[in-house]
Amino acid sequence: SAPPVPPGGDLGEPPVPTAATLRAVADFLSRRAAPAGVTVVAAPAPYRRVGVESWVTLDPDLDRAAVLARAGDAVRGYLDPLRGGEDGAGWPFGGALRHTALVRRLLAVDGVLAVTRLSLTVDGVRHPPCTDHALPPHTLVWPERPLLIPVGEQP
Numbered sequence: 001s002a003p004p005v006p007p008g009g010d011l012g013e014p015p016v017p018t019a020a021t022l023r024a025v026a027d028f029l030s031r032r033a034a035p036a037g038v039t040v041v042a043a044p045a046p047y048r049r050v051g052v053e054s055w056v057t058l059d060p061d062l063d064r065a066a067v068l069a070r071a072g073d074a075v076r077g078y079l080d081p082l083r084g085g086e087d088g089a090g091w092p093f094g095g096a097l098r099h100t101a102l103v104r105r106l107l108a109v110d111g112v113l114a115v116t117r118l119s120l121t122v123d124g125v126r127h128p129p130c131t132d133h134a135l136p137p138h139t140l141v142w143p144e145r146p147l148l149i150p151v152g153e154q155p
Helices: 019-032 064-079 099-107
Strands: 047-058 112-122 140-143 147-150
Touching (some): 047 099, 064 099, 064 147, 099 112
Parallel strands (some): 047 140
16 A cells, blocks of 8 residues: 655644655555666655735625635635645645636635735745746645735725
């Protein structure tokens, strides 16, 4: 059987395999997939920390805090390296961050009526709003807590 995927660390850190897990992966691939005489070396995937800032219009008839919590969960879930992505099977290695896909995730949340602005911060670097961001090959994303800003509310 295939070696297990390590769980994420404490304090919201990405899952990082131990040396023993990397050896187990290399041994597994050497036995099952590598041509004879080829040495397989396994290394942990590099992560890019991704922050999402979005201005959202909320349904005034619903609980604001609950809607914001669900919207934040939707963004983090979509960007999760193990359970995220379009099909929920994990973020693809080197998968680009797509503005439209993130907006769709937010609009699918009950109580989010509109997304008027969405921008990404990758490894501390802010990118222009409404743009996609390509990731290097073999890289995964690690979501930071989204910043969701309610707009259009009347006092």
